[in-house]
Each structure stands twice: as structure tokens, then as C-alpha cells.
Amino acid sequence: MGAIADPVRREILVMLRDGRLSAGEIAGRFRISRPAVSRHLRVLRQSGLVRDELVGRQRLYELDARQFTQLSAWLAQFVQPHGWEQRLDALETEVYRTRRRRRARGAADEAKENTA
Amino acid sequence: MGAIADPVRREILVMLRDGRLSAGEIAGRFRISRPAVSRHLRVLRQSGLVRDELVGRQRLYELDARQFTQLSAWLAQFVQPHGWEQRLDALETEVYRTRRRRRARGAADEAKENTA
DNA sequence: AGAAAGCGTAACCATCAGGTTACGCGTTTG
DNA sequence: CAAACGCGTAACCTGATGGTTACGCTTTCT
Incomplete structure (x- = not known):
């Protein structure tokens, strides 16, 4: 690391x-x-x-994105304890916006990965 | 770092x-x-x-959560290039689940922070 | 085939970071 | 007020790490 x-x-x-x-x-x-x-x-x-x-x-x-994902996951456990909810709301907004953008064009991806 | x-x-x-x-x-x-x-x-x-x-x-x-948030933000730029959409979906699920959990009890927090 | 390009490894130095013991300072406790 | 506790800092040693030059291997170009 x-x-x-x-x-x-x-x-x-x-x-x-x-x-x-x-x-x-x-x-x-x-x-x-x-x-x-x-x-x-x-x-x-x-x-x-x-x-x-x-x-x-x-x-x-x-x-190789996998390792980064893992690092992110590790860091996540420290971001939670604090203003967790706020950040979730912000994230939710971002997710929504991006999904719209995705639908706007067309999407084709590969699968498999974890949460983080 | x-x-x-x-x-x-x-x-x-x-x-x-x-x-x-x-x-x-x-x-x-x-x-x-x-x-x-x-x-x-x-x-x-x-x-x-x-x-x-x-x-x-x-x-x-x-x-001190702030620094962790910043680190997460830095790492994020490397997680995107790959299976971006998958992860967003997973995130969306997590957000939803957590919001439900939040509503179930009662929430009281302090504000201000970025997207991460 | 021979020359040159593109990379990695080996050997060697200088610097840094982590660990230890010794020591000093402020705060409780008796 | 003196003794003991809780921590941090200083000085010192040692192993790890980054950088350099020298060298060797494989692939392309003529």
C-alpha cells in the first residue's frame, strides 16, 4: 500500500x-x-x-482499477463516522445525474466489482 | 499522504x-x-x-474525517475510468438502503462537506 | 547479420524513516 | 512539596529506499 x-x-x-x-x-x-x-x-x-x-x-x-477500488473501500470506513448522511445525499444526487447522462446516450460496459 | x-x-x-x-x-x-x-x-x-x-x-x-474525504476524492479519479456505471448502481443501492435506515430512527448531524 | 532502440537488472551511494534508550516537562496524587 | 505518572523530544543506530551508472537481453530497422 x-x-x-x-x-x-x-x-x-x-x-x-x-x-x-x-x-x-x-x-x-x-x-x-x-x-x-x-x-x-x-x-x-x-x-x-x-x-x-x-x-x-x-x-x-x-x-488496474481493482486495487484502487479496494483502497477506496478501505478509506470509506473512516469517512463514515462523521457527516455520513450529508455525503450520502450528495452522492445520491451525483448518481442520479450520472444515470440520466448515461441514459441520454447509450451504455455498454463490462461487469463485476464491489461496493466502494 | x-x-x-x-x-x-x-x-x-x-x-x-x-x-x-x-x-x-x-x-x-x-x-x-x-x-x-x-x-x-x-x-x-x-x-x-x-x-x-x-x-x-x-x-x-x-x-479527523476531512483528510480522509480528501484522500477518497483523490482516489476516485482512478476508479472512474473502468466500470464506472456498475459502481454507481451499487452505490445507489447502498444510499437507498442507508437512507431508509436513517428514516427508521431519527437523524441529527452537523453540516458542510464535499462530494467525494 | 549488425546496429540501434527500448527496457529491465545489478551494484553502489546517499538519504530517510523507524526503533530504542535517555531525558525533560507538566499534571495529578499523597 | 515531593513522588509518580503520562507524554513528547533528542540523540543515536540500522535497515529500507531512491537515485545513478554500467551492463545485458530482446525486438526492430537496413
């Missing part, structure tokens, strides 16, 4: 949010050496936050 | 989930020395995850 503790790693995650990137592409956006980034990538890989795939001579990285 | 990276710190947070505790009480539940715990507490304090108050000769600690 300490994977998200490092600022470089967090930035990598943010980059990956917009889509998959090759190791070189990622490394190129930092001032630190490529091997350094490579190791950060390994940490992210081992922590399960990121998934990698070899394509030709380059390795592409992408986020 | 690296505050939640350490297992001892995480455990402290879990303890505090059930209510405020004194430094000694917390330290007593670990095998590591009291000063060590004391420093973990300082890290939690500085990261804003925990709030402390002096009562007599002992210092009581309690969770």
Missing part, C-alpha cells in the same frame, strides 16, 4: 489515467533517470495498481 | 475508528516502544488525519 506514498509514483498514476503509456514515454516526462522510473514502475506493478503488457520492443503500462 | 503507508499507522487509525484514545492506551496495544508510537502519532497529526486534545495529563487522539 505504500506504493502511493511516493510523489513520482503518484504522478505516474495520474499520467496513466488518460490511457496506457510505454515505459520510455513515462520516463521521458521526468528528470530522473530511466532506471529510476523503471523501478518505480516495478513497485506499482507489484502493488497491483498497474498492469503491464509487452508490445514489440516496448512495455506498455495501464492502470 | 505517505501517512497511511505505514502498517502501524494504519492500525492506529483503525483503533481510533471506534472512538478517541489516549496516547498511552494506543501505545499499550503495540509491542514497539511508546516513543515510537508517539512519533507515528505525530506523523498522523501533521498529515491531518488525526486531531489531538490535552485532557489533564494525557493526550487524547481522534480521527
